[in-house]
Amino acid sequence: xxxxxxxxxxxxxxxxxxxxxxxxxxxxxxxxxxxxxxxxxxxxxxxxxxxxxxxxxxxxxxxxxxxxxxxxxxxxxxxxxxxxxxxxxxxxxxxxxxxxxxxxxxxxxxxxxxxxxxxxxxxxxxxxxxxxxxxxxxxxxxxxxxxxxxxxxxxxxxxxxxxxxxxxxxxxxxxxxxxxxxxxxxxxxxxxxxxxxxxxxxxxxxxxxxxxxxxxxxxxxxxxxxxxxxxxxxxxxxxxxxxxxxxxxxxxxxxxxxxxxxxxxxxxxxxxxxxxxxxxxxxxxxxxxxxxxxxxxxxxxxxxxxxxxxxxxxxxxxxxxxxxxxxxxxxxxxxxxxxxxxxxxxxxxxxxxxxxxxxxxxxxxxxxxxxxxxxxxxxxxxxxxxxxxxxxxxxxxxxxxxxxxxxxxxxxxxxxxxxxxxxxxxxxxxxxxxxxxxxxxxxxxxxxxxxxxxxxxxxxxxxxxxxxxxxxxxxxxxxxxxxxxxxxxxxxxxxxxxxxxxxxxxxxxxxxxxxxxxxxxxxxxxxxxxxxxxxxxxxxxxxxxxxxxxxxxxxxxxxxxxxxxxxxxxxxxxxxxxxxxxxxxxxxxxxxxxxxxxxxxxxxxxxxxxxxxxxxxx
Amino acid sequence: xxxxxxxxxxxxxxxxxxxxxxxxxxxxxxxxxxxxxxxxxxxxxxxxxxxxxxxxxxxxxxxxxxxxxxxxxxxxxxxxxxxxxxxxxxxxxxxxxxxxxxxx
Numbered sequence: 118x119x120x121x122x123x124x125x126x127x128x129x130x131x132x133x134x135x136x137x138x139x140x141x142x143x144x145x146x147x148x149x150x151x152x153x154x155x156x157x158x159x160x161x162x163x164x165x166x167x168x169x170x171x172x173x174x175x176x177x178x179x180x181x182x183x184x185x186x187x188x189x190x191x192x193x194x195x196x197x198x199x200x201x202x203x204x205x206x207x208x209x210x211x212x213x214x215x216x217x218x219x220x221x222x223x224x225x226x227x228x229x230x231x232x233x234x235x236x237x238x239x240x241x242x243x244x245x246x247x248x249x250x251x252x253x254x255x256x257x258x259x260x261x262x263x264x265x266x267x268x269x270x271x272x273x274x275x276x277x278x279x280x281x282x283x284x285x286x287x288x289x290x291x292x293x294x295x296x297x298x299x300x301x302x303x304x305x306x307x308x309x310x311x312x313x314x315x316x317x318x319x320x321x322x323x324x325x326x327x328x329x330x331x332x333x334x335x336x337x338x339x340x341x342x343x344x345x346x347x348x349x350x351x352x353x354x355x356x357x358x359x360x361x362x363x364x365x366x367x368x369x370x371x372x373x374x375x376x377x378x379x380x381x382x383x384x385x386x387x388x389x390x391x392x393x394x395x396x397x398x399x400x401x402x403x404x405x406x407x408x409x410x411x412x413x414x415x416x417x418x419x420x421x422x423x424x425x426x427x428x429x430x431x432x433x434x435x436x437x438x439x440x441x442x443x444x445x446x447x448x449x450x451x452x453x454x455x456x457x458x459x460x461x462x463x464x465x466x467x468x469x470x471x472x473x474x475x476x477x478x479x480x481x482x483x484x485x486x487x488x489x490x491x492x493x494x495x496x497x498x499x500x501x502x503x504x505x506x507x508x509x510x511x512x513x514x515x516x517x518x519x520x521x522x523x524x525x526x527x528x529x530x531x532x533x534x535x536x537x538x539x540x541x542x543x544x545x546x547x548x549x550x551x552x553x554x555x556x557x558x559x560x561x562x563x564x565x566x567x568x569x570x571x572x573x574x575x576x577x578x579x580x581x582x583x584x585x586x587x588x589x590x591x592x593x594x595x596x597x598x599x600x601x602x603x604x605x606x607x608x609x610x611x612x613x614x615x616x617x618x619x620x621x622x623x624x625x626x627x628x629x630x631x632x633x634x635x636x637x638x639x640x641x642x643x644x645x646x647x648x649x650x651x652x653x654x655x656x657x658x659x660x661x662x663x664x665x666x667x668x669x670x671x672x673x674x675x676x677x678x679x680x681x682x683x684x685x686x687x688x689x690x691x692x693x694x695x696x697x698x699x700x701x702x703x704x705x706x707x708x709x710x711x712x713x714x715x716x717x718x719x720x721x722x723x724x725x726x727x728x729x730x731x732x733x734x735x
Numbered sequence: 736x737x738x739x740x741x742x743x744x745x746x747x748x749x750x751x752x753x754x755x756x757x758x759x760x761x762x763x764x765x766x767x768x769x770x771x772x773x774x775x776x777x778x779x780x781x782x783x784x785x786x787x788x789x790x791x792x793x794x795x796x797x798x799x800x801x802x803x804x805x806x807x808x809x810x811x812x813x814x815x816x817x818x819x820x821x822x823x824x825x826x827x828x829x830x831x832x833x834x835x836x837x838x839x
Contacts, residue, residue: 709838713770714762714770717762
């Protein structure tokens with residue numbers, strides 16, 4: 118079965134190409150079957166591959182063909198399967214299939230049904246190539262492929278210029294990171310002579326010692342790419358705007374899969390990052406600051422999808438924190454559980470929006486608990502997992518991350534003083550996470566009804582929601598077989614006090630949310646309406662004014678310069694040529710007045726002039 | 736050659752005058768019927784010049800050309816009148832200045 122792994126990206130790719138070539142001429146049923154079915158077939162192959170892989174447990178490389186050959190540089194179109202790949206593929210095809218199934222109903226009213234599934238399938242194919250690639254160049258192909266599909270899907274409803282601007286923003290900001298990553302690839306190739314990931318990591322290990330400069334620079338550049346793709350500080354501002362796309366797109370691309378590509382990249386090249394402990398510490402700090410910033414922003418948003426977007430940024434911050442403290446498997450574990458519960462939350466939000474005439478403001482919702490019971494339970498379970506309430510999937514993964522941060526070992530092998538600080542920051546993030554996720558639940562599903570739902574989700578929406586509910590609940594009990602991929606994680610020996618704190622923190626958060634947003638017995642309005650409170654709230658609402666900062670620092674100077682350059686003399690020459698042509702054209706077209714007598718008269722006078730000239734000349 | 740001989744120059748002057756009359760009619764008349772008549776006058780003035788020249792040099796070519804001009808004029812008039820009917824149908828007028836839809 119392992120030699121058939123090429124089938125996994127092939128199914129969605131072929132389906133996508135067919136859907137593009139037929140340009141929406143196929144019947145809707147067939148489009149739905151092709152779109153969701155191709156991903157389903159891939160999921161089945163992944164299942165079979167995974168089963169067989171559990172027995173053999175040895176990494177497997179499949180070279181399909183040599184992609185290009187330039188001197189010594191011959192990257193293959195080849196796939197590499199190990200435990201990490203299997204986990205990633207399961208998430209992509211499994212969650213991806215559920216989201217595709219959900220989309221067949223969600224997008225039913227849309228006239229561009231076929232285009233939607235063409236892009237979605239192309240995305241899945243590119244994402245699978247990204248995680249299957251055995252060299253960094255092929256990985257980069259998948260990396261850019263998912264970027265393009267993200268651009269196309271964010272701007273899916275292109276008739277609204279706002280959506281177009283959002284997709285451009287997403288594309289350009291991730292491009293900043295991708296450029297850094299490309300530079301990293303160049304550096305690694307010139308230094309090590311290969312881009313094949315496993316030989317490259319071995320070569321790096323034998324060539325450099327921990328703390329050298331070049332691996333630090335290379336790791337830093339790769340981190341740049343990861344930060345861009347995974348929407349971490351300072352390149353996170355594109356993700357909230359990317360919510361302009363259809364909600365299942367946000368669930369698949371901007372929550373479950375693409376934005377976690379950065380986490381995958383760092384985990385995949387962890388051998389390189391281990392050589393650069395300073396960069397690894399930077400990864401942890403980026404994660405910590407991002408998770409705090411995004412959590413406080415999520416607390417103040419009013420748009421249901423933007424809340425989830427900031428929550429995604431925050432949760433990926435946790436994954437970065439895990440990677441930074443060397444808890445590789447905890448990071449990947451959180452990636453998986455996050456894919457389950459955040460896809461669930463996004464699909465639930467999509468169902469709410471779908472049933473409420475495209476209303477996205479949570480303060481115009483309310484009382485939906487009895488009116489949309491399926492969605493309510495999905496949201497409750499998803500929020501519980503997001504808040505890391507005990508025994509949900511999010512609890513196990515987040516707990517592992519926080520404990521690993523607490524017991525962080527420095528390069529000398531003893532615990533450092535940074536660890537507890539990272540742990541404390543993570544706890545603050547956790548309590549805010551619990552507050553904002555249950556704020557969402559209490560405002561949307563309790564209280565008085567403000568908008569009436571005009572329909573109920575059908576089985577194609579309810580089915581994926583229920584399955585994701587189950588996964589969000591039991592996902593924490595999955596044991597990922599990642600021991601052979603990553604260096605062994607240290608056993609956690611922490612006191613019961615620390616354990617107790619990690620369990621109680623989310624509960625406290627939920628309790629605060631209950632007091633403030635359900636009982637309304639905590640007078641927070643007094644604070645939020647005061648001068649300082651209002652300023653703080655607006656500051657957090659705007660995402661810590663990061664957009665404004667970038668606008669002032671980068672966007673406005675750039676557009677200003679471009680506008681100033683518009684009138685320079687070289688352009689004026691070309692504008693002059695254009696006006697000359699336009700003037701002549703206007704003159705000539707005036708002579709064509711359609712009046713026959715005028716034509717005849719001009720001919721006569723022309724003839725007279727000509728004859729006179731000829732007469733003179735001879 | 737019996738009888739009064741008209742000098743070639745006189746005939747050519749007459750032909751030129753006829754041609755000028757036709758041309759003036761073409762340029763200044765607005766009614767399409769008169770424009771067609773002016774065209775006929777111009778064609779016939781050319782024919783007259785041909786006949787006169789053919790007689791002056793005692794060659795048949797002038798007559799042949801005149802037959803050709805007659806045929807062309809007949810064809811032109813039939814097509815022209817057909818167009819006039821269509822113009823009248825469409826524009827409800829024979830004024831050619833009103834029919835200027837084909838402007839740039």
